[in-house]
Amino acid sequence: MQGVSIRQAEIAAEQQYVDKVYARLLVMREEAKAMIAAAHERGLERLPAALVERDAMVYHATRQLKSLEAEYEGLVFGRLDQASGEIFYIGRLGVRDADFDTMVIDWRAPVAAAFYQATAEQPMDVVRRRVIRCSGGKVLHVDDELLTPDAVPEGLTVVGDGALMATLARARGPMMRDIVGTIQREQDDAIRAPAEGITEITGGPGTGKTAVALHRAAYLMYRNRRRFNSGVLVVGPSPVFMNYISRVLPSLGEDTVELRALGEVLDGVKATRTDPAEVAVAKGSLRMRKVLLNIMKEAPPGAPSELRIVYSGQVLKLEAHELTKVRKAVHSRRVQPNQARKVAADALLEALWQKASSYSDNRFDRKNFVVDIADRNEFTDFVAAWWPPVLPTQVLGWLGDRERLRKAAKRNLSPAEVEAVAATWADQDAGWSVADVAVLDELRVLLGDPPKQRRAADELDEFDMIAHEVTSWHQREQGQQQLGRADHYDHYSHVIVDEAQDLSPMQWRMLGRRGKYASWTIVGDPVQSSWPDAAEAADAKERALGKVKRRRRFLLRTNYRNSSEIFELAADVVRDVVDPDDLPTAVRSTGLEPELRTVPDVPNQTVAAAKELLDQVDGTVGVIGTMARRAELTSWVADLGERVQAVGSLEAKGMEYDAVVLVEPAELIAESPTGLRALYVALTRATQRLTVVASDNSWRE
Numbered sequence: 001m002q003g004v005s006i007r008q009a010e011i012a013a014e015q016q017y018v019d020k021v022y023a024r025l026l027v028m029r030e031e032a033k034a035m036i037a038a039a040h041e042r043g044l045e046r047l048p049a050a051l052v053e054r055d056a057m058v059y060h061a062t063r064q065l066k067s068l069e070a071e072y073e074g075l076v077f078g079r080l081d082q083a084s085g086e087i088f089y090i091g092r093l094g095v096r097d098a099d100f101d102t103m104v105i106d107w108r109a110p111v112a113a114a115f116y117q118a119t120a121e122q123p124m125d126v127v128r129r130r131v132i133r134c135s136g137g138k139v140l141h142v143d144d145e146l147l148t149p150d151a152v153p154e155g156l157t158v159v160g161d162g163a164l165m166a167t168l169a170r171a172r173g174p175m176m177r178d179i180v181g182t183i184q185r186e187q188d189d190a191i192r193a194p195a196e197g198i199t200e201i202t203g204g205p206g207t208g209k210t211a212v213a214l215h216r217a218a219y220l221m222y223r224n225r226r227r228f229n230s231g232v233l234v235v236g237p238s239p240v241f242m243n244y245i246s247r248v249l250p251s252l253g254e255d256t257v258e259l260r261a262l263g264e265v266l267d268g269v270k271a272t273r274t275d276p277a278e279v280a281v282a283k284g285s286l287r288m289r290k291v292l293l294n295i296m297k298e299a300p301p302g303a304p305s306e307l308r309i310v311y312s313g314q315v316l317k318l319e320a321h322e323l324t325k326v327r328k329a330v331h332s333r334r335v336q337p338n339q340a341r342k343v344a345a346d347a348l349l350e351a352l353w354q355k356a357s358s359y360s361d362n363r364f365d366r367k368n369f370v371v372d373i374a375d376r377n378e379f380t381d382f383v384a385a386w387w388p389p390v391l392p393t394q395v396l397g398w399l400g401d402r403e404r405l406r407k408a409a410k411r412n413l414s415p416a417e418v419e420a421v422a423a424t425w426a427d428q429d430a431g432w433s434v435a436d437v438a439v440l441d442e443l444r445v446l447l448g449d450p451p452k453q454r455r456a457a458d459e460l461d462e463f464d465m466i467a468h469e470v471t472s473w474h475q476r477e478q479g480q481q482q483l484g485r486a487d488h489y490d491h492y493s494h495v496i497v498d499e500a501q502d503l504s505p506m507q508w509r510m511l512g513r514r515g516k517y518a519s520w521t522i523v524g525d526p527v528q529s530s531w532p533d534a535a536e537a538a539d540a541k542e543r544a545l546g547k548v549k550r551r552r553r554f555l556l557r558t559n560y561r562n563s564s565e566i567f568e569l570a571a572d573v574v575r576d577v578v579d580p581d582d583l584p585t586a587v588r589s590t591g592l593e594p595e596l597r598t599v600p601d602v603p604n605q606t607v608a609a610a611k612e613l614l615d616q617v618d619g620t621v622g623v624i625g626t627m628a629r630r631a632e633l634t635s636w637v638a639d640l641g642e643r644v645q646a647v648g649s650l651e652a653k654g655m656e657y658d659a660v661v662l663v664e665p666a667e668l669i670a671e672s673p674t675g676l677r678a679l680y681v682a683l684t685r686a687t688q689r690l691t692v693v694a695s696d697n698s699w700r701e
């Protein structure tokens, strides 16, 4: 009883402080709004200097207002009591009172590091670390940890039984939450690592890699906003996953980081479809690049195969084999085909001239000849048809023709691969697959941009020009640069790659192009890899990253997601094929063993299991099967409501649910060459309960 009342007293005391912070926040909001209004008034003077000043003021005030208005789950979440008696409150953003004294320290500030870094061995002057759990402005719970029990001052109470464990046991919602109140030391080291060079974070399922990567993005932006203003890009496996993590950065007050799924990296394409494993392997391998290099040198389908021109009564003819020779010569100049129309026209003129001079004993003048022919419609029409601008998507359409793909593939694809890959590109209505996106991006670079039509001249007057310039500067500063950003932007200052173990070599090339000038954070787990040729992917990754000297690695060892009972079952699946050091330790036991059901009627038993789990957990239930089964699973659970989500094995990557029904594990094993690992991923998605529904027992053998 006494414990409860002590806790209530402590909660009430913290509530008083949090109330003061929220009151101050209200004042700060009003101040920011007043500043924006004043700035706009200043801008009415329409003088360039006033505009610049207006934009600087608006920029700062808007940023301030945005961060003040963000809907924080709890603005204040921590408190440090120092041995010196000093007290610091830690929160999602820094707050000062009217006298400019600190009320709350931003979690990313150096002083706040002790909140995450202090341990009993290295207390960093901290006596008591308190995690304060709030919902909006209401304090719900406090939880303490004593770091220097010998130095506890009189009257300092200690309550709670582990903020981390309490947080981990909470039900999961459909969106990932930030972990700012309970970041662990090994995670904090990775979050606060220097920005330069390459930071690699590896660790098993549930070790917080995604959470760490996102908190690192927020940290980097906070510590050096100007430097990262040219953009931070976070790439993850699927739109389902990007949606799942999309609330984390805004809840940390960051809304300028760009999140893209692998199927959305190329502007203008949004791919969600996945290919069968053997097709994805062929498309993702560097062998595919060789195929593309071959096909782009071929004449486009429908290109004319003969050129006839009459000059001075003489018929000049270039036949198919001669045109092929000219085409080859143009390609040997190594100009991107879409930029090579002029080179091609010149080469044709030269070939025609050779003809003309051989027929005419050099009686023509070359200059006159070239000027005359180059001007003729029949010649320009021929060039347009023979060397048309080519779009990447068109090329993949051509490769839907099995014969054409076989010729371009030479020995780079097996006959079975040619058959399977061509079939996916022949069906133009199916939409692009995720693996196609990297192929299209490669073609974009190989082919070059098609020549653009000139735009009509701008008709801005001088004032408008200045206003335009100042306003776009303002947008850039606001981090809205994506809005006006050119397609295929490659000036990101930092690229974060999640689930990096699954990137194919072609996908590494695609990201390498986006991060030419960037530093990198690369997050992944080799054990969860679905890419069969690890050496090829590793090589492509190194090339994509370029010659960066500074490199640091972090290994996360604690699985915060799964109960130890669930993780044991998952680890058993891969134990024989992986290094035991690559398997993390699950810290939380629930006493609930996974249920393994062998049943004749998989569809009904899946629905029954999902219903049971809905009753047993408060949060989400994932139903996971092979990609081929995904649509079917969705229809089975269609009536069970929003808490149930059906996903295929690849979409399950990175996701987490309170409970999971895993359907037909043997099918996951058979789905791809890395099927065992896919099963390991699927088995490690649940935080509390797992039911496996299988028609036989073979998956356990």
Ligand SMILES: Nc1ncnc2c1ncn2[C@@H]1O[C@H](COP(=O)(O)OP(=O)(O)OP(=O)(O)O)[C@@H](O)[C@H]1O
Binding pocket: 164, 167, 168, 177, 178, 179, 182, 183, 184, 187, 203, 204, 205, 206, 207, 208, 209, 210, 211, 212, 525, 528, 560, 561, 653, 654, 655, 656, 684
């Ligand atoms: N320090 C922490 N405090 C509270 N929760 C945490 C902490 N670290 C991780 N978690 C939680 O553990 C779960 C797993 O984290 P996350 O998804 O980032 O792991 P992961 O390493 O990316 O997993 P996977 O490799 O399986 O995708 C999440 O719910 C996350 O919020």
